[in-house]
Amino acid sequence: MRTSDYVRLLALAAIWGASFLFMRIAAPAFGSVNTTFLRVFFALIGLAVMLLLLRTPMQFHGKLKSAMVLGIINSGIPFLMYAIAALWLPAGYSAILNATTPLMGALIGFSFFNEQLTLRKWGGVMLGLIGIALITTTGELSLTGSFITGVLACLIATACYGCAGFLTRRWISERGGLDAKLVAFGSQLGAALFLLPFFGYTMVAGPVVNWAQPEVWASVLAVGFICTALAYLLYFRLIADIGPLRSLTVTFLIPPFGILWGYLVLGETLTGGFVMGGAIVCLAVWLVVSPARVVKPVSPQTER
Template identity: 70%
Template sequence: MRISDYIRLLLLAAIWGASFLFMRIAAPEFGAINTAFLRVFFGFVGLAVILFAIKSSFNFDGKFKSSLILGVINSGLPFFMYCLAARWLPAGYSAILNATTPLMGALIGFAFFGEKLSKRKWGGVILGLVGIMVITTVGESHSTNETIAGVVACLVATGCYGVAGFLTRRWISNKGGLDPKTVAFGSQIGATLFLLPFFIWSTTTGPTINWMQGEVWASVLAVGIICTAFAYIVYFRLIADIGPLRSLTVTFLIPPFAVLWSYLALDETINQGFIVGALIVCVSVWLVVSPEKVRAIIKSEAVK
């Protein structure tokens, strides 16, 4: 991996770390379905504006259907699951569970996509989860049933991310590739179309919602335009450059940023666990994304 790849991983983690805070603010007020739909809708709008502004091509090169399906798997379902979980779980809890994405990706890749993982990479995944547990303080939930439902929702989301990463490589990267901006745009179209019927049903049959809340709208716009439109351009570019499994390791870095943004925005205290856990996470990310290259270099030097 190049230095620029590591920088993009950090940038993506910082942006997605903030998304948990935004969803935690919006979902209880607007509802899970409505928040998820508004996120992908504004993600779609944001990407459309970006693409028009830079005069990007809208040529999907025969991959439009694949992009739509990826949108459902990689955006529509996961966003709804996380918005659902945000009604029951603290943001930190969701961030911990979100970090199981590389593990889910590894398991799915091993079981269905012929991926081979070294013991060192498995060790890195486990170490990353340990670091995240050290970092995040889990708040008390209101009931056991809600906790279980929230955990299941988050795990469904991470499973979707794991599948989508490999399908992106199979349907997009391995078939001539496609501009990451175009893939991201198509995926948000797919996610928006998927969630639109549920949004209509929710607003017409669900409980009355107070839509005149400036702070909530600010969170929705931020999570849609910044955490979705901009972030997914970076994410799909990473998948094309470094592969799905390495791209999924970004989730190891999200909880430290989520805690940091909560500290800055809500004046929450950062304890020693944050520093220790952050160091553990950094080591785990290095183990997962670079061990094979390092071992190959060491072996080459030994032969010389």
């Protein structure tokens, strides 16, 4: 990986980490499903404006349908699953379970996409989970049906993330590629259309929402334009440059940034294991994304 790839990986983690801050402000006020749809909707608008300003030709070369399906798998379903999990799980539990994305990606890639994994990468994935557990503080919850439902919802979301990375490579990259801006736009279009019926149902049958809250709207706009539109541009570009498995390691870095933003903006207290956990996470990311050293065999002419 190049230095620019590491920089983009950190930037993506910082942006997605900030989404926890914005969702923490918006979801209680507007509702989880409403906030999720608005996030995708504003991301779609932001990407459309970006395409117009950059005068990007809307030429999908037969890949629009694939991009839209990717949006359902990589945005629509995961966002909805995390909204459901938020009804019963503390944010810490969701953050820990979100970190299983590279593990899910490794299992899915090994099982269905002929991805070769070394013991070093498996060790990095497991070490990353240990680091996330140290960073995140969670309370004790009884093993109820609601708790199990929340956990399963998070695992469905991470499985979708893991699968989407490989599908992006198969449907987009290996078929000649596509501008990352167009992939992001198509994916958010698919996610918005998928979430629209859920949004419509909550508007008709859900609780009354006080929409006149400027600070909440600011959070919704930020999570839509920055944490989704801009973030997915970086994400799909990373998949094209460094591959799906390495790109998925960004989930190891999201919780540290999420906790940091909460500390800086909301005055939340850092956990005792933050420094140690953060160091372990960095080591885990390095183990997973760094290439294995290839030992060249000694030629017969150089043997003594």
